[in-house]
Amino acid sequence: MSGKIKILYVDDEPENLVGFKASLRLDYQILTAVNVPQAIIILNEHPEIRVVFCDQRMPGKTGVDFFEEIRMTHPLPVRIMLTAYTDVESIIDAINKGNIFRFVKKPWIEADIIWAIDEANKFYMANSMLSVKNDELQKAYNELNKFAYSVSHDIRGPLSGILGAINLASEIDDVEEMKEMLFLMEKSVKKLDAYVLSMHDYYSLQRGELKITEIDFNKVIDELKAIYSVLAKINNVTFDITIDQGEVFRSDYAPLRLIFNNLLSNAFKYQDRNNKSKSVEMTVEVKNSVATIHVKDNGIGILGSHVGEIFNLFYRSNSLEVGSGFGLYNVKSALLKLNGQIEVQSVLHQGTTFKVTIPSI
Amino acid sequence: MGIEFSFIVIDDSELDCFVTQKFLERTNKSLIIKTFQHAQHALEIIQKDFNENNSVPTIIFLDLQMPFMNGFKFVEEFEKFSPEIQKNYKIIILTILSSSTNPIDIHRILTYGAVNSIVEKPLTKEKLVLLLNQVRADI
Numbered sequence: 001m002s003g004k005i006k007i008l009y010v011d012d013e014p015e016n017l018v019g020f021k022a023s024l025r026l027d028y029q030i031l032t033a034v035n036v037p038q039a040i041i042i043l044n045e046h047p048e049i050r051v052v053f054c055d056q057r058m059p060g061k062t063g064v065d066f067f068e069e070i071r072m073t074h075p076l077p078v079r080i081m082l083t084a085y086t087d088v089e090s091i092i093d094a095i096n097k098g099n100i101f102r103f104v105k106k107p108w109i110e111a112d113i114i115w116a117i118d119e120a121n122k123f124y125m126a127n128s129m130l131s132v133k134n135d136e137l138q139k140a141y142n143e144l145n146k147f148a149y150s151v152s153h154d155i156r157g158p159l160s161g162i163l164g165a166i167n168l169a170s171e172i173d174d175v176e177e178m179k180e181m182l183f184l185m186e187k188s189v190k191k192l193d194a195y196v197l198s199m200h201d202y203y204s205l206q207r208g209e210l211k212i213t214e215i216d217f218n219k220v221i222d223e224l225k226a227i228y229s230v231l232a233k234i235n236n237v238t239f240d241i242t243i244d245q246g247e248v249f250r251s252d253y254a255p256l257r258l259i260f261n262n263l264l265s266n267a268f269k270y271q272d273r274n275n276k277s278k279s280v281e282m283t284v285e286v287k288n289s290v291a292t293i294h295v296k297d298n299g300i301g302i303l304g305s306h307v308g309e310i311f312n313l314f315y316r317s318n319s320l321e322v323g324s325g326f327g328l329y330n331v332k333s334a335l336l337k338l339n340g341q342i343e344v345q346s347v348l349h350q351g352t353t354f355k356v357t358i359p360s361i
Numbered sequence: 362m363g364i365e366f367s368f369i370v371i372d373d374s375e376l377d378c379f380v381t382q383k384f385l386e387r388t389n390k391s392l393i394i395k396t397f398q399h400a401q402h403a404l405e406i407i408q409k410d411f412n413e414n415n416s417v418p419t420i421i422f423l424d425l426q427m428p429f430m431n432g433f434k435f436v437e438e439f440e441k442f443s444p445e446i447q448k449n450y451k452i453i454i455l456t457i458l459s460s461s462t463n464p465i466d467i468h469r470i471l472t473y474g475a476v477n478s479i480v481e482k483p484l485t486k487e488k489l490v491l492l493l494n495q496v497r498a499d500i
Contacts, residue, residue, distance in 0.1 A: 153426040156457050161376040164483030168380050171387055171486065181383075184376040 004029040005121055006048055008077070010039040010066065011055040020053075023110050028117065036061040036069075043074045050076075051120045053104075056083035056090055064090065067098030076128070078120035080104060154195050158188040198326035201258055205333045210252045212361050217245045217284045217291070220253070224260055228280075231268050238279040245286040249360045255334035256358070260293070262327045263354050267297035272349070275299075289360040298351035307346060366493075367393040367417045371403045371435065372424040372455070377482070381422055381455065384489050393417070400430040404438055411446045419449055420477075420496055422484075425456040425470075432456065433466060436473050447475055451496050454479040 006029045009020050017032040024030055031046060033039035035058065043049060052070070056063035067079045081094045084106040094100045101123060102116045165185050172178050221241060232239035260282075267280040281296045302310060311332045335342055340358035366389075370381045378396040385394055397403040403421070425432035432454060439447070452475045458467075470476055477499055480488055 149426070152457050157374060157426070158376075160457055160482040161374050161380065164380040164485075165376060167483060167485050168383055172383070177383070181376075181379060184379050188374070188376045 005050050005117065006031065006046055007051045007053065007117065008033065008039060008042055008046075008049050009053040009082075010034075010036065010058075010063075011053075011082070012058040013055075016055070020113075024113065027114070035059075036066045039066065040070070040073075043070060043077070047074075047076075050078060050124045051080060051117055052077045053080050053082045055106075056081060056085050056094070064093045064098045067094065067100060071099055076124070078124050080116055080120060082106060082108065155192065158192040161185075161188050195326070198330060201330050202326055202333070205255065205258070205330060205337065210337060210361075211254070212250050213253055215249045215251050215253065215256060217243050217249070217286065220257060220260065221282075221284070224257070224264060228264050228268065232280065235268065235271065236278060237268060237271060238277070240279070240281045242283045244284065245291075247286055247289070249286050249289070249291055251291075251338055251358060251361055255337050258334050259331050259340075259356060262331045263293075263295040263356070266327060266354075267295050267299065267352070270301075270352070271297065271299040286360075291356075291358045291360070293356040293358075294353060295356075296351065296353040301348040301350050301352055302344070302346040303348055304346075307344060310344070311342075365389065365392075365418075366496075367419045368395070369403055369407075369419060369421045370394065370396040371398075371400050371421065371427075371432075372396075373398050373427040374424070377424065381484055384484055384486060387486070388489060388493065400427060400432070400435040404435065407439070407442070407446065407450070411442075411449075416449060418451070418500060420493075421450055421452045422455045423452055425454060433470060436470055436476060439475060440473060450475055451477040451499060453477055453492055453496070455482055455484060456480075457482050 004027070007024070008031045009017060010033045011017050011020075012034055014034060017034070021030045021032060031042050031049065033042055039052075039054075043052075052067075054063040054066055058066075061069075063081055063083065067081070070077070071079070079098060079100045080102045081098065081100050082104045083090070091103060094103065101120055104112055104116055162185055165181055168181070169178070172181065221243060225241060229239060231237070264280070264282065267282075271278045275298065277298075279298050281294070283292075283294045285292045311328050332342065334340075335356065335358070338358050338361070340356060343355045344352065345355075346352040368385055370378050370385075372378050372381070375398065378398065382394050382396055385392065395403075395406065397406075400423075423432045423435060430438075436452065439450070439452070452473075454470065454476065456479070458479075458481050467479065471479060477496055478492060480492060
């Protein structure tokens with residue numbers, strides 16, 4: 001049933017409705033109404049109606065009035081006038097006021113109706129496709145806007161800072177001062193480098209196809225463990241990993257690694273500097289073809305009002321630490337590719353826990 | 362003469378704060394420079410310093426593109442201070458000008474009384490000397 005196109009037919013004569021329904025119900029899902037108020041109720045209850053037929057002459061509201069009204073309130077269904085009255089005035093009104101798609105003369109023949117429905121359906125599909133594309137374009141446009149800001153702030157910013165430092169260098173004689181500046185320059189270069197890397201991640205995620213392989217989480221983590229254990233030692237953070245994988249798991253390695261890398265990187269980055277017992281805990285459990293990953297830190301946490309925004313492109317909740325605003329957005333994109341989910345629980349000044357679930361493919 | 366100017370540098374980049382500060386130190390040996398990576402903190406200090414009856418003319422070097430409170434917002438907030446506070450300060454916008462910077466915004470920010478001029482990064486010694494002369498003429 002659900003595969004059939006839904007059609008509404010409005011006519012004040014019940015026998016017309018019965019006839020219409022009888023000849024078309026096998027190919028379409030036909031809903032009928034004997035007056036305008038009833039038709040509006042049906043339209044509200046069935047937003048997926050694609051085509052609306054209406055008789056012109058009805059007591060109370062005319063077909064043109066009805067179409068004029070729903071053109072505003074229910075713009076999606078395609079409007080077709082079905083009437084015996086073909087005087088020029090009503091045709092002009094139907095076109096100008098009701099903005100109808102077709103005009104079918106009564107008594108109708110089945111072929112005309114089917115042809116009208118076919119054409120109307122194509123028109124409906126094209127329109128809805130257009131609105132989907134419009135939404136996508138709007139989204140792409142918004143990202144481009146943010147990208148333009150980001151290019152000047154995150155790429156030109158560090159570059160102009162370094163250029164300024166080079167200008168200043170000719171004025172500096174003191175070695176300690178020079179060293180201090182070189183340290184800050186290095187930080188800027190690293191920040192720029194991290195930004196370019198995550199931009200690369202962003203584009204490969206948007207474009208690439210999935211490459212499904214068998215995943216051994218121990219191997220995935222071993223590689224990252226080497227990097228983050230060093231970081232843990234330097235910053236005096238307790239770092240614990242538990243992996244429990246008793247079954248085969250299939251997924252794409254690259255986005256998976258990106259998810260682990262970003263979540264771990266954040267957990268170490270957003271630590272509370274004054275905390276005496278800093279910790280990062282990661283658990284991976286594969287069960288019933290689903291991998292559940294927890295990454296937990298006892299760092300600075302995220303302000304409640306910021307939690308909803310952290311997955312947005314270029315959003316940064318905290319300016320104290322080096323962040324590009326790409327990280328969690330990339331995590332979300334990667335999860336979208338892998339059909340996974342992410343949840344976050346965070347308390348300001350107490351820490352943040354990310355929970356990720358990914359199904360085996 | 363004593364101290365001619367005191368300075369506030371507001372920029373979210375640590376390196377940019379450092380560079381501006383060092384250039385300033387080279388124009389004059391005895392001066393007070395405060396640097397802020399958050400515009401909000403600078404506002405708080407400006408408010409507090411006035412209570413201590415500070416009357417040395419202060420030049421603010423302000424970046425425009427910053428997270429949380431950007432330069433435009435800072436100027437808007439600054440304009441809410443009483444005229445007694447405002448008259449002690451001159452703001453110099455030190456920023457990256459790019460095609461994504463809205464020219465209307467730039468035009469608008471220059472209409473504020475406290476904003477003296479706008480300079481493109483990076484800062485150089487020559488630019489700084491010109492700027493300070495400009496501020497002296499403005500006072």
